[in-house]
Amino acid sequence: MIDFGYTDIHSHTLWGIDDGSRNLESSIELCRLAYESGTDYLFLTPHIVRWENAGELYDIREERTEYLQNILYNEGINLKLVKGFEILCDDDIFAIKYFLPYTLNNSRYILIEFNFRNTTEEDVSAWCDYLISNNLVPVIAHPERYDFVKNDITVIERLSDKGCLFQMNCASAVGVFGERECNVALKMLFSGYVDFIGSDAHDLRWRTTDMYMYLRDYPEELDEDLIFKALKENPEKLMKNEEINPVRYELY
Numbered sequence: 001m002i003d004f005g006y007t008d009i010h011s012h013t014l015w016g017i018d019d020g021s022r023n024l025e026s027s028i029e030l031c032r033l034a035y036e037s038g039t040d041y042l043f044l045t046p047h048i049v050r051w052e053n054a055g056e057l058y059d060i061r062e063e064r065t066e067y068l069q070n071i072l073y074n075e076g077i078n079l080k081l082v083k084g085f086e087i088l089c090d091d092d093i094f095a096i097k098y099f100l101p102y103t104l105n106n107s108r109y110i111l112i113e114f115n116f117r118n119t120t121e122e123d124v125s126a127w128c129d130y131l132i133s134n135n136l137v138p139v140i141a142h143p144e145r146y147d148f149v150k151n152d153i154t155v156i157e158r159l160s161d162k163g164c165l166f167q168m169n170c171a172s173a174v175g176v177f178g179e180r181e182c183n184v185a186l187k188m189l190f191s192g193y194v195d196f197i198g199s200d201a202h203d204l205r206w207r208t209t210d211m212y213m214y215l216r217d218y219p220e221e222l223d224e225d226l227i228f229k230a231l232k233e234n235p236e237k238l239m240k241n242e243e244i245n246p247v248r249y250e251l252y
């Protein structure tokens with residue numbers, strides 16, 4: 001039973017900037033859906049795929065976020081927009097020294113993703129070590145979707161031991177991305193390895209901002225406290241740039 005407003009730290013709601021929302025009208029509808037679903041704070045996290053155009057994406061995001069927030073205000077949609085990016089990691093990351101403009105709400109927390117198929121644990125460990133050495137906390141987007149995790153879930157423990165946090169896609173735990181993804185998602189949920197639940201919304205069809213549509217089908221045996229942390233407590237700490245100290249249980 002979810003009777004509190006929550007925060008979605010991952011969405012592609014801004015129009016015309018990546019493979020998410022196509023136009024302003026869709027962006028407004030995604031915001032309306034989020035608000036009606038129970039979201040209080042919605043992060044806008046366009047993909048950064050190449051560092052060469054990160055500065056340009058930053059400027060577009062600033063301008064469009066303000067524009068969209070004003071429209072929401074005028075339409076009576078009481079949803080607060082928060083800025084971030086989702087960064088596709090590869091070895092180019094080692095050339096970057098200044099990450100703050102690209103973190104979540106200018107905090108120490110940085111949302112990262114990887115190639116779904118070709119990525120290895122060694123790659124991810126090296127990228128995360130580099131980010132951590134830059135005083136950042138890697139927040140790994142949708143870990144349940146990567147082959148290297150689906151093939152060996154114990155990698156999650158090792159990345160957690162380094163200090164990584166995990167953002168599961170809301171729809172994964174009810175099987176929208178597939179059975180193997182669902183198994184990983186549920187194991188992580190039950191054992192306290194899900195630090196954030198995000199929509200990763202891209203469109204108004206099947207990857208939307210309506211998280212309640214999936215949350216209402218979550219297993220009743222789930223610890224309500226873990227869900228509260230992932231939907232509200234941890235994102236609020238993140239937005240205040242406060243430390244998050246997860247409690248993990250046995251992963252199996």
Ligand SMILES: [Fe+2]
Pocket residue numbers: 010011012086141200
């Ligand atoms: Fe995403």
